[in-house]
Amino acid sequence: MFDLSAVDLARVQFAFTVSFHIIFPAITIGLASYLAVLEGLWLTKKNPIYRDLYHFWSKIFAVNFAMGVVSGLVMSYEFGTNWSAFSTFAGGVTGPLLAYEVLTAFFLEAGFLGVMLFGWNRVGPGLHFFSTIMVAVGTLISMTWILASNSWMQTPQGYEIVDGRVVPVDWIEIIFNPSFPYRLVHMALAAFLATALFVAASGAWHMLKGSAKPHAQKMFSMAMWMLLITAPLQIIAGDFHGLNTLEHQPAKIAAMEGHWENEPGEEGVPLILFGWPDMEAEETKYALKIPHLGSLILTHTWDGQFEGLKSFAPEDRPYAPVVFWSFRIMVALGMLMLLLGVCGLWLRWKKRLYESPLFLKFALAMGPAGLIAILAGWFTTEVGRQPWVVYGVMRTVDAASDHSVAALTTTLVAFVVVYFAVFGIGVKYMLSLIKEGPEEHHDPADGEDSTHRPARPLSAVSDEVKL
Incomplete structure (x- = not known):
């Protein structure tokens, strides 16, 4: 193929x-x-x-x-x-981490999900609220364990290799590996941003259609506040994450920046806005550069230097075109999210948050932007790790099954x-x-009980909704 x-x-x-x-x-x-x-x-x-x-x-x-x-x-x-060699080699670390996710997060979600979805009129308000909180906590715990496992593959710590297999030595170092805190915060904020944009797009759509007006305004307003708070935080978290990646995965940063080498006598590294990293020619063609900005972003100094792709053997370099462009897609969408939040604040101050069709169309168009940014960020992270499945320890080619x-x-x-x-x-x-x-939701009168007792998550959806 x-x-x-x-x-x-x-x-x-x-x-x-x-x-x-x-x-x-x-x-x-x-x-x-x-x-x-x-x-x-x-x-x-x-x-x-x-x-x-x-x-x-x-x-x-x-x-x-x-x-x-x-x-x-x-x-x-x-x-x-497909990856049996990897499972054999690193299963001593990744297996328990994924098992912890099931034993803590999944069981917590499964235990309270039914009460949350079907217990509104069957349990007291306090218990129902507690169940909703537990489901929310469960999703965050699940994210934590998954990212602990993936982050260990990015920056492995706390292990020894015995008889060709990874053996855990220090679980604290394994879980709280160098990239884990930054990636956890980055992913959590990304999830909240994606959801805020999703909710905002729904509210904008209904307001443009003139339906569900009070409800649409309320969800839209809440989403705009969330966007305004989380977008700047995500930019700050991304900066810290980038500095951590520069320290532990410099080849990934070089690919993200399309940076091949430090020119003799050059003061500072430019930021390449656009271009095409050519793996064979070992240069970024058609580059549009801003002098010194690459150094300022990645070293926080005007003349700082960092390694280029030529510092690494060809077989140790990630495929730069994918990493370069996926990173730019993620950053560009992040800037648009910040712009949407700031415009929303200005319109709120002008008391026109719900009255600008152009702004509502902007919010509607940005509905999938959070999810696209997550995918772009994931491609940046995972393709940038190549050719390693466990960075610096096991190559991807050695991890695959013989199919x-x-x-x-x-x-x-x-x-x-x-x-x-x-x-x-x-x-x-x-x-x-x-x-x-x-x-409008109507709670049953006192003593009234529903005869419909659904047993599956999808049963929480009304039968009136048709495909």
Whole structure:
């Protein structure tokens, strides 16, 4: 398939399945916390709009949660089928970390999810609120363990290699490896940003259509506040993350910057805004540069230097064009998010937050921007780590199972067809729920009990919503 090797196809297959999966947990993390905030505001202020928004977004959360669970199951099998050598080599570290995620986060979510989705009129308000908080906490714990595992692969610490296998020596060093704190904060903020943009786009759409006006205004206002707070924080977190990456993965930074070498006598490294890193010519062609800005961003000095790609052997360099452009897509979207938040603040001050069709269309267009930025950031991180699966310890080519090109081509095609069919329907269903908009929720009268007792997350969605 396109002259790709079996290892290349295994990488493409894993990248495809992860790319589908990552968007659902990101929204799950953000929506779970948003639901906890909405219920807390309902309990304290008794404004029925918060209650109605809770029920509206809990339906979308249920669908999104279900798709996240299903899409995540596949990857655990891929570790064994396509990356068995990696599992054999590093399973002593990655296996327990993923098991901790199941034992803590997944069990916590599973224990309280049913109460959260179906217990509004069956348990007291305090217990229901506690259940919503526990689900939100569970999503954050799940993210923590997953990132601890992936961060260890980026900056491995606390281990020894005995008889060709990784043996844990210090679990504190393994979990709190050098890149973990920065990547945890960066991912958490990315999830909140993506969810804020998702919520804002929904509110903007309903206001442009003239439907669900009070509810749309409330969700839009809350999303704009979240965006205004988290976008600047994400830029600061990204700066710290970049400095950490420069220290521990300098080849990745060089690829992100399209920086090949420090010219003799050159004072400072320019920032290349656009260009094309040519791996064969070992230069970035058509480069548009801003003098000294690369040094200022990455070393916080005017004349600072950092290693270029030529400092690393050709076989140790990541594929720079993908890393270079995925990083720029992520940063550009981040700047647009900040612009949206600042424009929202200015319009709020002018008391025109809900009255500018152009601004509402901007917010609507930015709806998927958070998810696209997450995918771009993931490509930057994972492609930038290459050719290592465990950075500096195990090469990707040595981690793959011994499969034929034909077998991997067949399974990749099958994944593409099934994923687009199954998750395409799921996304369409979720968008149809958003299109329906919030409705006024009526609690049963005292003594009244519902005869419908759903047992599945998707049962939390009204039967009236059609595909």
